[in-house]
Amino acid sequence: MTVKTFGSSADLAREAAGIIASVICAKPDCVLGLATGSSPIGTYDELARMHREEGLSFARCTSVNLDEYKGLSGTHPQSYRFFMEEHLFSRVDIDRARTFVPCGTADDPAAECAAYDARLEALGGTDVQLLGIGPDGHIGFNEPGDAFVKETHVVDLDPTTIEANARFFASAAEVPRQALTMGMGGIMGARKIVLVASGAAKKAVLDAAVSGPITPRLPASILQLHRDVVVLWSEN
Numbered sequence: 001m002t003v004k005t006f007g008s009s010a011d012l013a014r015e016a017a018g019i020i021a022s023v024i025c026a027k028p029d030c031v032l033g034l035a036t037g038s039s040p041i042g043t044y045d046e047l048a049r050m051h052r053e054e055g056l057s058f059a060r061c062t063s064v065n066l067d068e069y070k071g072l073s074g075t076h077p078q079s080y081r082f083f084m085e086e087h088l089f090s091r092v093d094i095d096r097a098r099t100f101v102p103c104g105t106a107d108d109p110a111a112e113c114a115a116y117d118a119r120l121e122a123l124g125g126t127d128v129q130l131l132g133i134g135p136d137g138h139i140g141f142n143e144p145g146d147a148f149v150k151e152t153h154v155v156d157l158d159p160t161t162i163e164a165n166a167r168f169f170a171s172a173a174e175v176p177r178q179a180l181t182m183g184m185g186g187i188m189g190a191r192k193i194v195l196v197a198s199g200a201a202k203k204a205v206l207d208a209a210v211s212g213p214i215t216p217r218l219p220a221s222i223l224q225l226h227r228d229v230v231v232l233w234s235e236n
């Protein structure tokens with residue numbers, strides 16, 4: 001695991017976007033594993049700029065997102081499909097038919113999860129996976145628990161996650177209690193992983209994930225077992 005520290009979130013975003021852009025340049029029909037949350041927003045801004053000003057093309061890329069709130073449709077402003085549309089998809093030339101986000105309103109969420117894994121497998125996994133980290137060490141929505149879960153699954157959100165994500169909703173009561181998330185098999189199957197985190201509040205959990213024990217109590221710690229992970233960290 002390589003850890004790089006940056007003086008500003010703008011520098012971090014440039015580095016993260018540069019890594020993703022290199023993957024796209026080397027393999028224009030690559031599979032991008034994408035993340036939501038506030039941490040990757042700067043990276044998406046930079047990728048959109050590279051598309052606009054430098055001709056970086058997503059036309060042949062496929063994207064697979066990590067997770068979605070259960071119960072929210074893609075038109076809900078707090079859904080992750082909506083987030084992706086706003087921060088990246090509408091700003092680049094990606095083909096919407098090749099953008100995948102779990103469906104939060106599927107009639108049969110278990111079948112949706114199984115289909116998501118089947119699609120990921122058919123795509124051959126992701127070439128690069130962008131990740132944030134939750135305050136409880138979650139990646140995607142893989143919350144702390146007794147075991148790592150390999151498959152895409154429906155998860156009960158941890159109270160700390162509900163509290164942390166309440167800032168995006170009118171109140172904590174409106175935060176969905178469950179989500180569909182890619183499991184550790186999908187995440188660890190990425191050929192390259194880029195984890196981005198900013199702010200002093202994330203420092204302790206990040207340090208524990210990078211150099212503490214590998215435990216499902218701190219889900220991001222599993223990344224220590226992956227052979228190509230870069231952690232990009234900025235204090236602000």
Ligand code: GLP
Pocket residue numbers: 035036037038039040066067131132133134135138139140141161165
């Ligand atoms: C959500 C997402 C995670 C993300 C986390 C951190 O919970 N499901 O994938 O890493 O937010 O968010 P932020 O970057 O806003 O701290």
